[in-house]
Amino acid sequence: MDDHLISFLPFFLYSLSFILFVSKFLKVRNRSRNSVKTLKLPPGPWKLPVIGSLHHLVGSLPHHRLRELAKKHGPLMHLQLGEVPTVVVSSPEVAKDIMKTYDVNFAQRPRQIGADIMCYGSSDIVTSPYGGYWKQLRRICSQELLSIGRVRSFRSIREKEVLNLVRYIETNTGSCVNLSEKVDCMTSAIIGRTAFGEKCKDQQEFISLVKKLVKMAERLAIFDLFPSHKWLHVISGQKPKLEELHRKYDIIIGKIIRETEKNIGEVEVHSLLSVLLNVRNQGDLEYPLTIDNVKAVMNNIFGGGSYTSSAIIEWAMSEMLENPKVMAKAQEEVRRVFGSKGYSNEESLEELKYLKAVIKETMRLHPPFPLLHPRECRETCEVKGYMIPAGTQVLVNAWAIARDPDYWNDPEKFNPERFIDSPIDYKGSHHEFIPFGAGRRICPGISFGVITIELCLAQLLYYFNWELPIGDKENLEMAEALGAFSRRKTDLVLVPVSHNPRPISSNLN
């Protein structure tokens, strides 16, 4: 056994005993006003209970199992997970009720220990409770941080980082390239430089710390199942580890903030952090922002902006390799639109109608968050004849909803054509397609995320043809890793073949 496995052993043994303990509390119930049926959860790969959050726990069931359960037990499935009553929503109609009709009542997020530690008492945007402070953060997001104009203003960062990726691939044509890893680095660099400016020295350290923090918080969040048993946090040893990582995060982000503050006014600093600090310093906010609040928001910007986009790029490339006709059609479009000169400006991306359909279809089959971020019912409320008591956690199963055969023809098939000339988009008004959520809590980073995905895919398709490595020719692994976040189980490793002129001579130099 190697060192890594040995160090993992105590955690594994602890996990095993905890799974046995937790499994006693797991029940699925179908609740209606007249009947409460209690069912045992089916045997399944309950591999993640200890390393997952509450929604991670549900996410650890393979998605098709969740959908089968939903089919059997109706569009509102009640799970009693530990001490926390949870409802899983699996139909577009009920999702519409939760995220539109009764949106205010379900705009709350449940309290989570990991978020409390990582996000300075949940004072970030994702996990802060519904109310005046959160509304103020959302306003700052839509008017200042993530407005369309602001997103456009960071165009040169996106272009440079995508070009770096293309150049790396160009120098490796004909050999295997780990596209997952490279795309991940690219999206991290884009969000890092956008968040902190082009010259921030500590960006790399920040990126690797946030990655560790996110992983650790997922492990800890299982204890949110038993909020009244504080001792669980202590014996697990996970909380002190998260606190230690958080201390490191605090030091590094503190340093970045001090540097940025020093430079504001002296030199033109263009970063989301400088925008946020300016808003804070203007001093006319109803809820004054502390430096800790700024640190919490920056954590969200980084967390929201990097893994999501890279996961979608990875899945889009995988699906196109599985469906060579789709790949050929997307390549033909991008090569026709860009012409012989190659990419010239982001406006030209607007013409890539087929590529946009490919991206939508990818998000339909592989939404990065198959279960949307958890919500909480603020006041007892009746939805489609089901009583949902105040305090119930609500998980919207965007994955199952986007494969509902009542809404989608041949739902398992990757078919971008379904979105051509279709009014359905991901902006929250079509509840059968909600990869970014909907309602008050809808993702504020849609424009930021989508433009990065479009730019990267367009260039990968323009400059290169793609092949599978020799041994994998027949068989592209399409399995999904278990967990709350939809990623490929294995890295996507491909062989690029140069098609268009070298990007070295591109006009982006």
Ligand code: HEM
């Ligand atoms: C490109 C892919 C992205 C996807 C698929 C995605 C998906 C989501 C989803 C499903 C939610 C929860 C919505 C709900 O509860 O109804 C969310 C929330 C959020 N996202 Fe994104 N996101 C993406 C990109 C981004 C980017 C680029 C940023 C920021 C730079 C961002 C920042 C946030 C924030 C701050 C929230 C919390 C909103 C709130 O609770 O009020 N996301 N996102």
